Amino acid sequence: MVLDWSTEKIKAFRRALLDWYDQEKRDLPWRRDHDPYHVLLSETMLQQTQVATVIPYYEHFLQLFPTVAALAKAPEAQVMKAWEGLGYYSRARHLQLAAKQVVLDFGGLFPETAAELRTLAGIGPYTAGAIASIAFNQPEPAIDGNAFRVFARLLKIDADITRPQTRQVFDDLIRQLIDPQRPGDFNQAIMDLGSSYMRAKDPDPAHSPLAAFDQSYLSDTVLDYPVKSKKKPPVVIPYFALVVHSPQGYLLMQRPRTGMLGDLWMFPLVDRSALPAASLTAQLTEAAAQFAAETGVQLPFTDAGKPLVKHTFTHQQWQLTLIEAASPAFDLAVLPARWVAEADLATVALPTVQKKLFKALAVGGMK
DNA sequence: CAACCGTGGTT
């Protein structure tokens, strides 16, 4: 799509945006320099995650893994532990994979083009554009939720931003507007604008430095943009959480690398919706049978008498009933499982839902 | 392409 703005108008737009950014840009840890590793780390953590949440994780992660080489050679378990609580855990695995790719495929130096950056694990069109523009000064759009919202409002773009093909519409338009001298600052200024005057809720378009360019503001239709379709509600799944405690600690299983909470450690779960029996007693027996089939150990599980633990993810709501059995320690060598004493809880990466389960049991000072 | 993948904050 061709933008019908004059050259003068485009220059005035860039000037208004960058002058404002020079005065008002946020002071953020990842803006201390333009190191591509710092940009990659911050952009990855910021995916679908708020700035205030990311800041302490970013600082801690950089202390543990100061360079891309240090991250590449770190134990994966330590990387996952550093990501604990941040969510979308495949980001952590992909980030370390990307670090290894930089070391092995690019001699330890980040590639500088968006196309090459896209070959790194976990780097999609947004993150590639962000690194290329911020670290390497290339005129690449970085189209995140802010950019979608800001340009949808500025230009009154009606395309549904949840549809993949819509990205191209915005990409074409932003390429005509991006400042060729300061593309990184241009992209970051759009993000700052999208989190302030042009935020999703309760925006203040009248005081935006781009108010004069904002077609939605000028027509009093700001909240009509961006256009996006609604998400489906989460599916409810009932589980038993199997609490097996021995003198060596609690039995935790490492979840499969793919799927929900991949690589993290949890109590074994049994999907109750897959159990045929109706009564609680019959379901406890069936859960014990499934546990025995997996471990070779038959244990008498009983209801732990704890309240139902609920945890809602993007697409699922888990309703967890704690059931428990005491046991001597037994061999777990053939399973992705281990006994974890309370003192060792700090050494394994636990998802938030598992911390809720420990809290319900009043274990490890979790609250 | 649509579905999947976490968590915490806000209204």
Added chain:
DNA sequence: TAACCAAGGTT
């Protein structure tokens, strides 16, 4: 409070 939102990527 249920719904929505927050610097997306992978399959």
